[in-house]
Amino acid sequence: MPICISCRHPIPVLYTTYSKADDRALGKGVRLTQCPNCKGFADKYVEHDFVVLFIDLVLIKPEVYRHLLFNRLSQNNGTFDRAIIRLGILLLLFDVYLTWARIEKLPLPPPNHLSTNAAILQAQPLLFQYLFFLGLVALSTLAFHLPIRLLCSTNPDRIPHVFRGVWRRCVPYYAHPTPLSTALLVSSCTKLFPILLIIWDYDLPSSATAVSWAVIVNNIAALEILMDCGYVRAGTLVAVGACVSSAVGWGMVWGAGLGTGWEGYSPVEEVWGWWREMAALV
Ligand SMILES: [Zn+2]
Numbered sequence: 368m369p370i371c372i373s374c375r376h377p378i379p380v381l382y383t384t385y386s387k388a389d390d391r392a393l394g395k396g397v398r399l400t401q402c403p404n405c406k407g408f409a410d411k412y413v414e415h416d417f418v419v420l421f422i423d424l425v426l427i428k429p430e431v432y433r434h435l436l437f438n439r440l441s442q443n444n445g446t447f448d449r450a451i452i453r454l455g456i457l458l459l460l461f462d463v464y465l466t467w468a469r470i471e472k473l474p475l476p477p478p479n480h481l482s483t484n485a486a487i488l489q490a491q492p493l494l495f496q497y498l499f500f501l502g503l504v505a506l507s508t509l510a511f512h513l514p515i516r517l518l519c520s521t522n523p524d525r526i527p528h529v530f531r532g533v534w535r536r537c538v539p540y541y542a543h544p545t546p547l548s549t550a551l552l553v554s555s556c557t558k559l560f561p562i563l564l565i566i567w568d569y570d571l572p573s574s575a576t577a578v579s580w581a582v583i584v585n586n587i588a589a590l591e592i593l594m595d596c597g598y599v600r601a602g603t604l605v606a607v608g609a610c611v612s613s614a615v616g617w618g619m620v621w622g623a624g625l626g627t628g629w630e631g632y633s634p635v636e637e638v639w640g641w642w643r644e645m646a647a648l649v
Pocket of ligand 1: 371372373374375376402403404405406407409
């Protein structure tokens with residue numbers, strides 16, 4: 368059943384059509400249902416177009432997430448809405464472009480670290496390079512979604528009694544995994560921002576990093592809004608998914624003999640360098 372996007376109160380119908388001649392997209396011929404609980408409109412977004420929805424998604428407004436996850440994209444039979452499948456494919460293709468551009472610029476592992484991965488990649492046919500990055504991104508995405516789906520859909524009653532209390536505190540229970548993937552895909556739409564890179568010439572690796580952090584913040588917000596589980600538990604779930612996904616991605620890049628960007632990386636030196644910079648500022 369649809370819900371009120373402000374207070375989550377169940378609403379039988381979100382709007383009433385009283386004239387067939389007019390268009391819902393223009394806000395004509397439609398009367399929005401008033402929520403009996405909070406007295407506001409139950410879902411004002413039924414009248415809004417995609418551009419407004421996209422801007423509010425990027426601004427992480429909980430109401431627009433509730434509209435999409437509960438009132439527009441939820442399917443009772445456990446399958447994905449067609450719009451979500453299309454969005455998933457679009458995100459995958461965008462991710463291939465971003466990942467390709469980022470990995471190509473990374474230095475090769477020693478002793479060839481003065482050259483970049485592009486030297487190895489360009490020796491391969493273009494189709495082979497594309498298929499490699501397509502496989503890399505598809506497997507990384509699966510590795511992000513599967514742990515979150517598995518953890519949340521595990522019934523706490525099946526956990527051994529000793530760990531059950533800790534499990535309930537750390538992992539929210541959500542019986543249907545499809546809305547979880549829908550929430551993660553909808554909240555990843557920030558990935559579409561690099562389309563601006565086609566117009567303006569940005570520093571691509573740093574843009575890719577900024578975009579991936581923005582996507583993570585959106586993912587946490589979406590899981591929190593869907594499951595109402597608090598930001599700490601949603602953040603832990605996204606962190607687990609991101610770790611598994613990164614491990615799969617690095618494993619594939621390393622297995623292909625390419626530089627992962629982690630060769631010669633020392634956390635101690637990083638912290639020491641950061642500390643010296645801070646000391647110099649003070
Ligand atoms: Zn309400």
